[in-house]
Amino acid sequence: MRHIEASNTRQGYPRRMKWLVTRSDQVHRDEWISIRADTCRMPDGREVGPFYVFQYPHWVNVLAVTDDQRVVLIRQYRHGLGEVVLELPGGSIEPSDEDPMDAARRELTEETCFAGGAFVKTGVLSPNPASHNNLVHCYLATDCRQVAPQALDSSEDIEVVLVPVAELRNVARTSLLQAMHVASVFLALEHLERCG
Amino acid sequence: MRHIEASNTRQGYPRRMKWLVTRSDQVHRDEWISIRADTCRMPDGREVGPFYVFQYPHWVNVLAVTDDQRVVLIRQYRHGLGEVVLELPGGSIEPSDEDPMDAARRELTEETCFAGGAFVKTGVLSPNPASHNNLVHCYLATDCRQVAPQALDSSEDIEVVLVPVAELRNVARTSLLQAMHVASVFLALEHLERCG
16 A cells, blocks of 8 residues: 555556456347456456446436526436436437537437537546446536427436526435436536636 | 426425336346346336346445545546546445444445544435446545555555545546545535534
């Protein structure tokens, strides 16, 4: 163990920590999940494996604020947890998206039938760097309005929930469960406090 | 689609949204991952499946502050993302843990050799309610001190990074990637602002 006094923690990542993949097998792949099993050699020479990696496209989520200062949340059943949960709109970046923001705009409109004027990226997160190979791009959209009928995937059954912006911090603290969404809300609040 | 004006979003979850599991198969299970494939009937009668659920024990993470006002972070290689990342200490709740806080205390000490006086739970998150059946319990630990030699799992190679508390908000915004950890830091900051 080394103790490091760091003020700029982005610098100086020790390359020695990386693992070398000595074998990689696709253990499952279909329309929904893609899982790889790697055998790896650690820097000290030890072999570890199987080490599973969940392979996904990158994701987006959107903290959308309406032109009358309400936040556009959604409520839907999520079968992993087996509960109906309050979430941000979001989804996967598709090959046809030129930029993650395109996916954010599309998912917001598809899931909520709201669309926004100004989109700004507030951060990039990892769902879980131990298991997932993808990232999630977080957006803040302002001046959103209802623009179109809702168009849902066949397995989606989504309720739109509008919450006053003034309650957002409390909602993130007490009513959102999804870690990527809680983080995204606080990143958006930081952005709003720093940039107006 | 129904639009709902909600100020208390915890209440009134519509039970109709839940899915009925009509078939469930274990598709993979070993020491590292456990994956279930469910076929489900949606409230409107449609069948969906296979719907994969990643089954894990519940997790914990800890925002630990030392007695000299530094935050105890760790830096390690994470093979899912293939990068060395800055994280909070944390891990799984084990059957021998009577309370999630026991796991938080153990993981903090095992990964960093720091231990804390006062632990308080700042929130409960879902890694991803669409895919994961587990939750992550977030703790704030104060008055932590170095107490013991570091004891690591064979696949862990962890650097302890001490960051001044005053830089924590900026670190969460710019240097942490792991969504559960970013959320946990902001929940801890909220707690500190509300409760001192």
